[in-house]
Amino acid sequence: MTLTEVAHGTLAGLAEINGTGRDASRGGYSRHIWQPAELELREWFIERAVRLGLDVETDRNGNIWAWWGAPGSNAVVTGSHLDSVPGGGAYDGPLGVISALDAIARLQSTGFTPRRPCAILVFAEEEGSRFGVACLGSRLLTGAISPERARGLTDGDGIRFDAAAAGAGLDPAHIGRDSEALERIGLFIELHVEQGRGLIDLGEPVAVASSILAHGRWQLRFTGEGNHAGATPMDGRRDPMIAAARATVAIRDAARAREGSYAQGSRATVGRIDAIPGGTNVIASTVTATLDVRAETDEETRALVSDIEALAADAATKENCAVLVTEESWSSVVHLDPELRSQVASTLGGIPTLSTGAGHDAGVLASVVPSAMLFVRNPTGISHSPDEFAELDDCLAGVTALESVLRELLQ
Structure with a gap:
């Protein structure tokens, strides 16, 4: 799938951000937290979410929440990240965010009304490419990293995390575990392009994750x-x-x-x-x-x-x-919530399960809330590279799967 093939309708977001953060020397994209490309993507996401009537807020750790309806407890939360590795591909992270926006748009178009709170969550610094710690936004949210250590992290230019956070409008004195935000999450589900060949070997477009190495x-x-x-x-x-x-x-x-x-x-x-x-x-x-x-x-x-x-x-x-x-x-090794995984697989007609060697925010959240993941087939198995790829039909199957799961969980 070329990004020009999705200029309209479902997955149009991939085309909309196609030019943001292109890396002329490495190829692919370099989108690092609180640097111009990533800040542009944040503004893009907020505009798209507001267009859907979602209420947007940024938490004290730099994660962005877009609520469908009033925020509340026992929420169904979905999403992923927008940052990249240096010279990364177009799908790792953004596919999950864009699929979440499109799944909610589809539900809205059918007149569906959620019976429990729902939000899209965009995590900060998932790749760890600027400050060296992967899943930093979700680690701060859950308390998996101390605020003191996070504040002292430095990037390749010697800029400390606390200084970069302050420059982005956050108060670095208040970063850390956010119990109020966590208490709102009833469950979390993340859609992600597969970073491997499991679905190629299975001949399937979508799978549900079982564990993370x-x-x-x-x-x-x-x-x-x-x-x-x-x-x-x-x-x-x-x-x-x-x-x-x-x-x-x-x-x-x-x-x-x-x-x-x-x-x-x-x-x-x-x-x-x-x-x-x-x-x-x-x-x-x-x-x-x-x-x-x-x-x-x-x-x-x-x-x-x-x-x-x-x-x-x-x-x-x-x-x-x-x-x-x-x-x-x-x-540590993560075994994603078996009950939620079973419910997701059943909703989608018994799709296969896969383990993964790639780390994800869903794996961090799994220590505190029931979490699940959907993988979309990557026909080459290549990721963290400009050659990362996904077929349009498989991406659409992912959006449809996420829409079906959200419909089931929200009614």
Whole structure:
């Protein structure tokens, strides 16, 4: 599906935001919290929601709520996020937000009146691309991260979260667990493009999620000795870049080597490497690598990280360097609410269930409210990439599924 194919009617929102946040160097989109592209998307969402007669408010953690009718307890809440990874695709996050808007528009067009409160919720900083912690909006909402830690997070330009929040009109002194907002949520359901090949293999357009792999993020900081690239003999170097390179290959091999039933679900990724001072003719003094590790259980994830720490230490020792491993975020394995999952699957005629290795706000909310997810087929299985894709018919099937589920839950 090209975005020009959806210029009118259902899913037109994909075309409306097609030009927002395009990344000329990476391809795809770079839409990061409280930066111009993401702020533009926030304004776009508010305008679309108001057009549907929804009442919009932004909570103290930067999440946007659009209420259909008066806010209240036991609400049916749906939604997703609008931010992206650097150079991300068009569907990860926005598809869920746009599908929620369109599902409510369809219900309104039939004269349907909800018998319980209903809201669309747009989460802040789901990807963690600016401040390094994934699902930051939902973590703050639920208290899964402390306000003190969140306020002190910094982006790549050294801007603190509290300063960025204040610049966006929030009071950073008041961020944190929002019990009043949580008490309104009776259940949460998130529609999302699938980030994998499960639905391709099943030959189905839509599935309901069963669980989310345990996952976390770590920083590996290798330190050596900065020096002149031309004047320092190869045998006399303490080069943290080589240590980081050795560790990166060893990390890949460690995840591949997991044995038994966990082998397929173990994943470890070094996604970014930054060198200081970063000169072409300079041996780095410090190299920082980001590490993402996921597995089917908390225990297996922690075991893999323990192996990686030992491998990183060995790689550093071989180059006469040192390494410090620091945990940045952690999410235990999530089993989404089985009763709600069963109800959703039954409403949709017994659609299949899938686990996922991708983290989501629904997984964070699942610790405090019944939560479910719908996946829409991704015909390539590629995500977090400009090549992320979804067929128009499958996206429409997702909107129809969400409409049916909301109708059932709201009556």
